[in-house]
Amino acid sequence: MRGGGILGVIVLVWLLIGVLAAYQRDYFKSEANNCATAGTIALTVVAGPLNYAGVNPKVTNCNLPEPSQ
Secondary structure, three states: OHHHHHHHHHHHHHHHHHHHHHHHOOHHHOOOOOHHHHHHHHHHHHHHHHHHHOOOOOOOOOOOOOOOO
16 A cells, blocks of 8 residues: 555656656747647656656657547
């Protein structure tokens, strides 16, 4: 039971480090609101501390499916 709490704290800290990396790269100030920008922010947050080890995830193109009529 105790291990789940520790794992949760580790995941939370990991994601907070990713948010800090995205903030430092000014991704939240971007005026382009598209799926590539959202994907880049999401990948940066998930990569967490790896951003400081040289990982720089980017989404350059994404195609969302069109709704059917």
